[in-house]
Amino acid sequence: MSSTMLALLASGEIVSNSAPGRAAARLQEELAQRRIDLITTVSSDDAGAMLRANSAIQCLLLNWDLPGCGNPPALNVLEQLRARNLQLPVFLLTDRETVSNMPRRALELANDFIWILEDTPTFIGGRIQGAIERYSHAVLPPMFAALTHFARVHEYSWHTPGHTGGTAFLKSPAGRAFYDFYGENMLRSDLSISVTELGSLLDHTGPIAAGERYAAKVFGADRTYYVTNGSSTSNRVIVMASVTRGQLALCDRNCHKSVEHAITMSGAIPTYLVPLRNHYGLIGPIPPDQLTEAAVAQAIQRNPLTSTADSQRAVHAVITNSTYDGLCYNVRRVEELLGESVDRLHFDEAWYAYARFNPIYRDRFAMYDSDAPKSHNGPTKFATQSTHKLLAALSQASMIHIRDGRSPIEHGRFNEAFMLHASTSPLYSIMASNDVSAAMMDGPGGTALTGESIVEAVAFRQVLARLKREYNDKGEWFFDGWQPDRVIDPSNGHKHAFHSAPAELLCNEASCWLLNPGDSWHGFGQLEKNYCMLDPIKVSITTPGMQRNGQLADRGIPASIISKYLDNLGIIVEKTTDFTILFLFSIGITKGKWGTLINALLAFKRDYDANQSLSQCLPNLLAKYPMYAELGLRDLAQKMFARMKELRSTAKMSAGFSALPDVDCSPVQAYEALVRDHVEVLPLNLLAGRTAATGVIPYPPGIPLLMPGEKFGQAGSPALEYLQVLESFDREFPGFGHDNHGVEVRDGRYHIYALRREAAP
Incomplete structure (x- = not known):
């Protein structure tokens, strides 16, 4: 914890040469002597924004006569604060006469009162300091509180780890750089299981068990x-x-x-x-x-x-x-x-x-x-x-x-x-x-944080859908979001196009995200109603090329090219398939972050339409693979798409994962054969009729195509055909290869462990 404390004073009289203004200035001097920094704001809008943006604030001093929006504005600030934080101490600055007429709700939401013209700065400062110290102690969860307390003790240790609170790192230049990078607190809190004051993770005792x-x-x-x-x-x-x-x-x-x-x-x-x-x-x-x-x-x-x-x-x-x-x-x-x-x-x-912390996910965890x-x-x-x-x-x-x-x-x-x-x-x-x-998810904080993620994800989805609609109206292409085309407001039955639906409806109504039976957007057929829902914060952007009937269009843009383009701009995607890119709107998302993504997608469209040189838009790729030097961005996309269409890569993937292979033995039997070296590494053309000794897991999607002990099938089986598609694509388009766990690439050829014939049951 920082040794300096932080309070917010929200009052329209701070800057005035009035009795309350001069009293506030004297209070600020007193708080500074107590190592309490005081930041100030003069309106309810500013106070609300400051409380949302600065979680380091440990106390709010709120003038009941604060100007701004709301009726009254100070109550609006209190309501916003308590929707996120029930523990932050709040002192209302008012006079005794005003308190007698104050709304009951304000009295419920505030902790105490300050009579700034009646009590001394020393007395008020002591009360504020005490409230901050109690809050700082209460806000820490059990195990973390014990850890921070122990790290402050600065005891000599004779146990592991050998860097003993970081001091060992100070004995060499490389170690000093490591120490400076990570900081003293992280290293001092790197402790041994011998520290009985913190309990044991293995025995689940002490502060760890309390946590x-x-x-x-x-x-x-x-x-x-x-x-x-x-x-x-x-x-x-x-x-x-x-x-x-x-x-x-x-x-x-x-x-x-x-x-x-x-x-x-x-x-x-x-x-x-x-x-x-x-x-x-x-x-x-x-x-x-x-x-x-x-x-x-x-x-x-x-x-x-x-x-x-x-x-x-x-x-x-x-x-x-x-x-x-x-x-x-x-x-x-x-x-x-x-x-x-x-x-x-x-x-x-x-x-x-x-999921537990937002009502939109009710019954779905x-x-x-x-x-x-x-x-x-x-x-x-x-x-x-x-x-x-x-x-x-x-x-x-x-x-x-x-x-x-x-x-x-x-x-x-x-x-x-x-x-x-x-x-x-x-x-x-x-x-x-x-x-x-x-602790961050406890109380109203969890709902507020998850709600903000949903709000940002919905805003991004709607901007993407609106841009798609506007470009389509001009006969041009753009990206789309994998999401419903239309939503229904259950309160009145009104249908909305997704891009123009009320944001509040999308952020709060789970029915907007259900995979309803037969809806073409999701493509999973006649699912049972209310059985499955799309999580709004997991955003899949779709690229042109794949039609809803499962057939490829005449033209398309492979998603891997867009991921490579975004990577060149410092934007790392979570997952890329043939025609989708996944982005996760975690609680760390901001408008600036997703706004930058929108700009990057628009930049890709401009460069694609202009067939921009790869030396300009994919310089890292070109530096490593000069074979692409003569191609523009659109040229490369069309060449890759044409090959994917010829290979039928998406259809082969679905076929490979949709049917369970025949099985020879259990996973543990296959693993035991691997350990005993009763296996051999074979290329794809020799795997027909053989049994996998290890899991074969293509990324994406990162799930088993074959489990240990399952058969590859005969030549032309769905599993082998899909692996052959991946192998062929990887050889033809270096730099866009697939990550396949359980596969070794030797001279551009896939090799996989198979059970020796005499080892197979």
């Missing part, structure tokens, strides 16, 4: 565990605590590779649930008819691996929510369907930790029923959340949330799996950032 209990309350769980190795580790902990050799697990085929690893390590027998795909190749939800008790039983029966299982009933089920592209299930409905077949539901919500009376009739639910992805936390910060139901795993047993994966030297800064993320 986990606090996070459980904030995120609506019965229990929460801090994880310092990312949600990849969180997924492994849950799976290995819940299911083991000889037991069945239902697994969303749209799973992160950490789930594949967890299934492999646990020895569980997976039965896969296959999600839908649309014309863009984007991954949709698992249809509800695949989640019924009868459908699950049939899927288990069809799986040849399940014949060796201890029981034909699945123990565990893993569902990805939301999907990478922002599709959110109605979890209440999923629980109703899958709860008939399995006692433990595991939702991978790595990209979705904010794992801990949705945390306010309901506890019932042991429903399945036990787990959620993994990457706190660092879309909340404010350090990389690798993750949480596991648990709500107990049928077949719970008590803490002692669960913690054995936790300790199996947790480091005995966790980074305290990561745990503290989990703590702070929970």
